[in-house]
Amino acid sequence: MSIGVGIIGTGIMGADHARIFAGQIAGAHLVAISDADEARAGAVARETGAARATSDALAVINDPAVDAVLIASPDATHADFAIACIKAGKPVLCEKPLAPTAAEGLRVIEAEVAAGRRLVQLGYMRRFDPGYVEMKGLLDSGRYGEALAFHCVHRNASAPAHFDSAAAIVSSCGHEVDVSRFVLSAELASVQVLKAKRSRHATFDDPMLVVFETDKGQLVDVELFINAQYGYDVKGELVCETGTISFGPTLNTDIRANGVHATSLAPDWRPRFAAAYRIQNQAWIRSIASGVPVGSSAWDGYVATTVTDAGVKSLKTGETVAIGYEKRPGLYS
Ligand code: ISE
Numbered sequence: 001m002s003i004g005v006g007i008i009g010t011g012i013m014g015a016d017h018a019r020i021f022a023g024q025i026a027g028a029h030l031v032a033i034s035d036a037d038e039a040r041a042g043a044v045a046r047e048t049g050a051a052r053a054t055s056d057a058l059a060v061i062n063d064p065a066v067d068a069v070l071i072a073s074p075d076a077t078h079a080d081f082a083i084a085c086i087k088a089g090k091p092v093l094c095e096k097p098l099a100p101t102a103a104e105g106l107r108v109i110e111a112e113v114a115a116g117r118r119l120v121q122l123g124y125m126r127r128f129d130p131g132y133v134e135m136k137g138l139l140d141s142g143r144y145g146e147a148l149a150f151h152c153v154h155r156n157a158s159a160p161a162h163f164d165s166a167a168a169i170v171s172s173c174g175h176e177v178d179v180s181r182f183v184l185s186a187e188l189a190s191v192q193v194l195k196a197k198r199s200r201h202a203t204f205d206d207p208m209l210v211v212f213e214t215d216k217g218q219l220v221d222v223e224l225f226i227n228a229q230y231g232y233d234v235k236g237e238l239v240c241e242t243g244t245i246s247f248g249p250t251l252n253t254d255i256r257a258n259g260v261h262a263t264s265l266a267p268d269w270r271p272r273f274a275a276a277y278r279i280q281n282q283a284w285i286r287s288i289a290s291g292v293p294v295g296s297s298a299w300d301g302y303v304a305t306t307v308t309d310a311g312v313k314s315l316k317t318g319e320t321v322a323i324g325y326e327k328r329p330g331l332y333s
Contacts, residue, residue: 001289002028003027003028003029003068004063004065004067005029005031005068005070006031006032006061006063007030007032007033007034007044007050007069007070008035008081010035011074013072013123014044014070016277018030018033018047018050019047019048020277020278020281021048021070021281022050024281027285028068028285030045030051031065031066032045032053032054032060032065033045033048033053034053034054034056036073038053038055041054057073058084061081061085061088061090067090067091069081069085069090069092069093070281071085071093072095075099075100075171076099078094078097078098078099079099079108082094082298083107083108086111086115091287092119092121093123093281093284094120095123096124096174096301096304097174097304097308098120098305100170100305102302105298108298109298113329113331118297118331120298120301121284121287121293122178122296122297122298122300122301124174124175124179124295124296124300124301125273125277126175126178127179127280128277128279129276130279131236131248132183132247135183135236135247136182136183138245139183139184139240139245143243144240144242144244145241146216147184147218147238148239148240149219149221149239150180150238151235151239152180152220152236153222153225153233153235153236154175154234155230155234156225156268157230157231158226158227159203159226159227163226164203164204168206168208168224169193169315170305170308172226173210173224173311174304176222177303177304180214181300184216184220186215186216187214187215188212188220189213190213191211191212191310191311191323192211192318192319193210193311193314193318194208194209194210194211196208199225201227202226206227207225207228208224208225209223209224230265231267232265232272233265234272280295283295299329299332302326306324306326
């Protein structure tokens with residue numbers, strides 16, 4: 001059986017997901033695509049072979065031929081569309097963040113708990129990236145002892161026009177929030193945001209250093225630099241008791257020429273995390289068929305929003321902020 005997929009939003013990520021579904025995913029076919037800009041939805045539908053394009057997201061959710069929905073519309077719309085999918089009983093892969101704030105994210109948890117089953121997967125695709133997966137596997141093997149600290153670098157070439165310091169914490173650093181919980185199997189207990197000297201190329205606090213302490217006493221530090229100019233660069237180094245585990249930032253092209261040994265970097269996250277997106281989307285389709293959820297849950301999405309709320313608070317005061325969570329419902333245990 002092939003699962004009919006509807007996509008809401010055809011910005012950078014929605015269009016990318018449509019192409020991934022059109023060319024790389026087994027067991028699924030594109031049915032309907034929506035965007036507030038109907039012409040843009042139409043262009044993506046034509047390119048990817050989706051049957052229908054509309055400006056009405058709810059028409060996609062309620063389309064009888066749509067079995068599952070991918071949400072890639074602006075962040076502030078994620079929670080409402082996810083709740084509409086839950087009410088329609090349709091599985092949803094929701095791009096991160098679940099919502100801009102924890103209070104809004106909690107509404108999705110309440111809706112899913114009321115429905116009594118897990119329908120939401122969050123698009124924190126790094127959980128499917130071969131580099132992070134191998135890192136977690138090596139840590140869990142116990143060969144290098146306990147993890148003590150996790151150094152992360154998250155650099156973008158440039159920021160979108162709407163970005164500010166809070167967006168960098170919610171939208172960019174949210175990835176490190178989710179993936180450090182995944183790799184370390186730990187919860188983040190506190191956060192402090194430090195502002196570095198501001199780059200001349202930035203219109204907000206950039207770079208920043210975000211430091212978390214986990215409930216196991218580990219430190220996670222994230223250098224967040226959204227206007228790094230030179231390319232997309234994500235690195236991670238896990239410091240363990242008897243060794244370190246890191247993965248490279250590269251697309252695997254290695255050039256030796258003119259006395260220089262160089263490695264190419266992606267211009268943005270799509271090529272860098274192409275494998276992660278493909279594996280994530282395929283795993284989502286398989287999980288719908290098997291009924292066994294994979295990846296980040298709505299609860300993980302809520303946790304990320306709670307951590308980034310605390311990060312935004314620390315951004316304002318410079319203080320270390322303790323992070324408190326709601327009680328985890330049994331649905332997510
Ligand atoms: C963007 O939304 C992403 O998800 C990228 O992975 C991240 O690097 C970027 O900073 C975000 O704006």
